[in-house]
Amino acid sequence: MATDLKKTGPGRGHGGEGGRPGRGIPAEGLLPPVVRRMLFENGALAALLVLIVVMAIMSPDFLDTNNLLNVGVQAAVTAILAFGVTFVIVSAGIDLSVGSVAALSAMVLAWSATEQGMPVFFAVLFALATGTVCGLVNGMLVSYGRLPSFIATLAMLSIARGLCLVISDGTPAALPTSLEWLGKDFGDWLPVPVIVMLVMAGIAALVLNRTFPGRAMYAIGGNEEAARLSGIRVKRQKLFIYGLSGCFAAVAGIVLASRLVSAQPQAAAGYELDAIAACVIGGASLAGGKGKASGTLIGALILAVLRNGLNLLSVSAFWQQVVIGAVIALAALLDTLRRRT
Amino acid sequence: MTTFDQPPLPPTAPASAPALLRTEAVTKAFPGVKALDGVDFELRGGEVHVLLGENGAGKSTLIKMLAGAHRPDSGRILVDGRATRILDAQDAEKHGIATIHQEFNLVPDLTVAENIFLGRQPRKYGLIDRKRMDSDATALLARVGVDVSPNDKLRHLGVARLQMVEIAKALSVRARVLVMDEPTAVLTTGEVDRLFEIVHRLRLEGVGIIFITHKLEEVARLGDRVTVLRDGRSIAQIPAATDRDELVQLMVGRSIDQQYPRERGALHRGTAPLLRVSGLSRAGHFDGVGFEVRAGEVVGLAGLVGAGRTEVARALFGADPYDSGTVEVQGRRVQGNDVPSAMAAGIGLVPEDRKGQGLLLDASVSENLGLVTLRAATRGGFVDLAGQRRAASSIAAQLGIRAAGLDSRTRTLSGGNQQKVAIGKWLLAQSKVLILDEPTRGVDVGAKLEIYRLVNELTASGHAVLMISSDLPEVLGMSDRILVMCQGRITGEIPAEQATQDAVMALAVQGASSN
Numbered sequence: 001m002a003t004d005l006k007k008t009g010p011g012r013g014h015g016g017e018g019g020r021p022g023r024g025i026p027a028e029g030l031l032p033p034v035v036r037r038m039l040f041e042n043g044a045l046a047a048l049l050v051l052i053v054v055m056a057i058m059s060p061d062f063l064d065t066n067n068l069l070n071v072g073v074q075a076a077v078t079a080i081l082a083f084g085v086t087f088v089i090v091s092a093g094i095d096l097s098v099g100s101v102a103a104l105s106a107m108v109l110a111w112s113a114t115e116q117g118m119p120v121f122f123a124v125l126f127a128l129a130t131g132t133v134c135g136l137v138n139g140m141l142v143s144y145g146r147l148p149s150f151i152a153t154l155a156m157l158s159i160a161r162g163l164c165l166v167i168s169d170g171t172p173a174a175l176p177t178s179l180e181w182l183g184k185d186f187g188d189w190l191p192v193p194v195i196v197m198l199v200m201a202g203i204a205a206l207v208l209n210r211t212f213p214g215r216a217m218y219a220i221g222g223n224e225e226a227a228r229l230s231g232i233r234v235k236r237q238k239l240f241i242y243g244l245s246g247c248f249a250a251v252a253g254i255v256l257a258s259r260l261v262s263a264q265p266q267a268a269a270g271y272e273l274d275a276i277a278a279c280v281i282g283g284a285s286l287a288g289g290k291g292k293a294s295g296t297l298i299g300a301l302i303l304a305v306l307r308n309g310l311n312l313l314s315v316s317a318f319w320q321q322v323v324i325g326a327v328i329a330l331a332a333l334l335d336t337l338r339r340r341t
Numbered sequence: 342m343t344t345f346d347q348p349p350l351p352p353t354a355p356a357s358a359p360a361l362l363r364t365e366a367v368t369k370a371f372p373g374v375k376a377l378d379g380v381d382f383e384l385r386g387g388e389v390h391v392l393l394g395e396n397g398a399g400k401s402t403l404i405k406m407l408a409g410a411h412r413p414d415s416g417r418i419l420v421d422g423r424a425t426r427i428l429d430a431q432d433a434e435k436h437g438i439a440t441i442h443q444e445f446n447l448v449p450d451l452t453v454a455e456n457i458f459l460g461r462q463p464r465k466y467g468l469i470d471r472k473r474m475d476s477d478a479t480a481l482l483a484r485v486g487v488d489v490s491p492n493d494k495l496r497h498l499g500v501a502r503l504q505m506v507e508i509a510k511a512l513s514v515r516a517r518v519l520v521m522d523e524p525t526a527v528l529t530t531g532e533v534d535r536l537f538e539i540v541h542r543l544r545l546e547g548v549g550i551i552f553i554t555h556k557l558e559e560v561a562r563l564g565d566r567v568t569v570l571r572d573g574r575s576i577a578q579i580p581a582a583t584d585r586d587e588l589v590q591l592m593v594g595r596s597i598d599q600q601y602p603r604e605r606g607a608l609h610r611g612t613a614p615l616l617r618v619s620g621l622s623r624a625g626h627f628d629g630v631g632f633e634v635r636a637g638e639v640v641g642l643a644g645l646v647g648a649g650r651t652e653v654a655r656a657l658f659g660a661d662p663y664d665s666g667t668v669e670v671q672g673r674r675v676q677g678n679d680v681p682s683a684m685a686a687g688i689g690l691v692p693e694d695r696k697g698q699g700l701l702l703d704a705s706v707s708e709n710l711g712l713v714t715l716r717a718a719t720r721g722g723f724v725d726l727a728g729q730r731r732a733a734s735s736i737a738a739q740l741g742i743r744a745a746g747l748d749s750r751t752r753t754l755s756g757g758n759q760q761k762v763a764i765g766k767w768l769l770a771q772s773k774v775l776i777l778d779e780p781t782r783g784v785d786v787g788a789k790l791e792i793y794r795l796v797n798e799l800t801a802s803g804h805a806v807l808m809i810s811s812d813l814p815e816v817l818g819m820s821d822r823i824l825v826m827c828q829g830r831i832t833g834e835i836p837a838e839q840a841t842q843d844a845v846m847a848l849a850v851q852g853a854s855s856n
Binding site: 209210211212215216218219222223225226227228229230231232233289290 | 658660680681684690692697698699700701702703704708712713715716719722723724726766
């Protein structure tokens with residue numbers, strides 16, 4: 001892996017390593033097959049690398065370690081939300097409620113710890129439970145209520161945001177000071193949100209690839225009836241899937257709140273769309289059956305690199321939205337093109 | 342659109358008619374396969390030209406080329422003697438070529454008339470002229486001879502009627518070349534007769550018909566000429582009256598000694614039946630269904646489409662609920678309406694709709710093979726992926742599943758190999774009672790034989806097989822006992838040695854006439 005990255009990072013000098021010439025364009029035969037496969041079959045990774053190279057050339061500040069870590073922090077909340085949404089999208093559903101659920105969970109944490117004086121450990125558990133319950137309600141509506149996931153989670157988007165406003169009475173609530181470390185750096189340089197993001201990525205990958213519910217997600221998304229006729233209890237699995245998405249949203253909410261040192265009633269509004277975009281850029285298909293944790297992580301990083309880079313280049317926030325929209329369309333287009341050939 | 346003005350061809354002399362359509366040495370390669378290799382083909386007006394070949398022989402590629410979905414790498418396509426390029430579906434329509442695919446191109450929530458004229462609705466002042474559309478549709482439907490109203494929603498029509506609507510749609514664009522891809526695969530005997538009448542009428546009108554079928558008995562009945570494709574080459578162009586064995590030999594390149602190689606082993610008569618169903622009823626679907634299947638036995642379930650066979654199979658597998666009755670496996674009752682319970686009891690179902698219900702088409706072969714055993718292979722929360730793969734690889738070898746590899750997408754396999762995957766996952770789950778619902782539908786002759794052999798191996802090793810099939814020769818050839826269903830009831834049971842097509846058909850339509 002380490003050498004792979006070096007070979008594809010032409011922005012930095014590495015002339016005579018191993019006698020191989022450093023090249024900007026990866027030539028066939030020069031790269032080990034593993035690297036070639038990663039680059040060409042995973043369009044998102046290639047896009048991220050190209051984006052990093054372009055940003056590095058255009059802005060000298062981009063490759064600054066602090067800036068890169070900042071990108072990671074910016075990506076963290078979106079990425080964690082997006083892992084949860086990946087589970088849902090792989091099973092051919094959609095979860096629009098994750099932004100609101102994240103805000104509600106964070107508010108529950110702040111409210112129970114600060115106002116109700118609940119021990120912080122239990123307050124965190126309570127917040128995670130809140131997110132999970134919201135997700136389970138989504139799952140009930142989808143599997144037993146037979147609502148389309150779009151409708152069920154749209155309803156939850158409104159309900160969770162509303163509850164968040166009710167609890168907070170529309171004003172921000174302070175987070176217990178004992179949780180501030182969550183938004184800070186570990187060992188004085190590595191931001192905790194980045195660590196949480198990587199841990200959640202690992203968990204998501206493990207769930208998707210190695211567990212029964214994970215494999216069931218792909219089966220349900222690929223062909224729900226075939227999955228049912230193969231003995232998968234589809235309704236029960238959907239409860240789990242949406243519950244897990246809600247739980248991931250709660251984690252994202254806690255990370256976001258700890259960065260802001262408070263729970264904001266309007267926090268994470270619209271983040272569900274970023275999360276879905278990260279999944280799609282990362283190669284997930286809204287038709288279901290397709291998607292990876294690594295892809296979603298890369299998708300979230302692409303969004304964060306774009307925002308960060310465009311800021312460094314002082315592109316206006318208005319134009320940034322246009323660019324990001326174009327990138328989402330481009331990613332989806334490339335994916336359909338690749339599938340057609 | 343103007344092409345219909347030509348005078349109708351004399352119906353009795355197709356041999357002297359000019360070639361309506363001709364391909365000369367067309368070749369088409371896809372990554373890894375040469376789908377067509379210098380294929381010559383000719384269709385005259387007023388002719389039914391049967392296209393025969395195993396799955397993967399190149400039939401689909403050829404007709405897709407005529408429909409404008411593929412373009413030849415080399416070679417020419419001539420319409421009315423003029424070299425033409427068919428670049429897309431509109432081009433095909435312009436040349437008067439209409440194709441009726443196995444999967445219909447119809448919109449279920451629109452009406453019959455709307456479907457017939459989809460995209461070509463008659464207009465008046467820029468708005469759709471509904472009145473004219475309905476009257477035109479009525480005329481077309483009358484010409485086809487089908488009793489549906491132009492205002493019926495497609496969703497409520499059965500498959501036979503949908504096909505008639507497709508034919509009406511083809512007529513509405515004044516098709517001179519009608520390509521039909523296995524139109525009889527999903528039809529009952531009576532429906533097939535009706536279809537043949539229509540085809541016959543169209544042929545008298547001078548339409549050239551390319552007819553694809555796997556049912557050899559239909560060739561002589563309907564066709565004028567036959568072109569046999571094998572491995573992308575046109576092997577022979579012969580009269581449709583050619584002997585059936587010779588056709589088979591041409592298709593597979595070897596002779597099939599026996600079409601239905603059922604080896605009836607010694608039944609385990611002394612032992613209790615593996616599967617016992619009694620008094621199974623579901624209002625509106627089936628009523629008082631009871632039967633037994635013993636180890637080593639193939640029980641055929643015959644009947645017309647809609648007799649309730651698939652519904653019974655799904656109910657005893659737990660896929661659908663039932664109101665009363667019991668299902669027992671080895672004397673133990675199986676909980677109803679719960680697939681995992683039926684699976685745990687040892688029942689496996691290979692559904693009739695392989696693509697819609699049996700397989701994850703975009704998932705890999707190994708993933709499909711391991712789907713049923715997924716939970717069993719989970720230890721300490723984690724799926725034993727290596728073990729799953731080993732199991733998949735051994736069953737794939739055992740069943741002779743031909744695929745580029747275990748990681749190939751299942752969609753890329755031929756119909757027969759897909760079916761083997763659908764069966765294989767139950768073998769891995771060690772199901773003792775296998776329900777095969779139309780196991781050889783859309784499967785070519787060679788792969789059929791392999792599936793029959795597999796059934797033999799299964800029963801020899803003590804499995805019980807319940808086989809639903811609308812293919813009468815197959816039911817007669819492969820079953821040890823035949824149960825016949827009609828209108829949700831079992832109307833009779835015939836031992837294999839006494840079974841004839843007439844006897845089965847008599848039971849299959851029995852209830853229909855008495856009600």
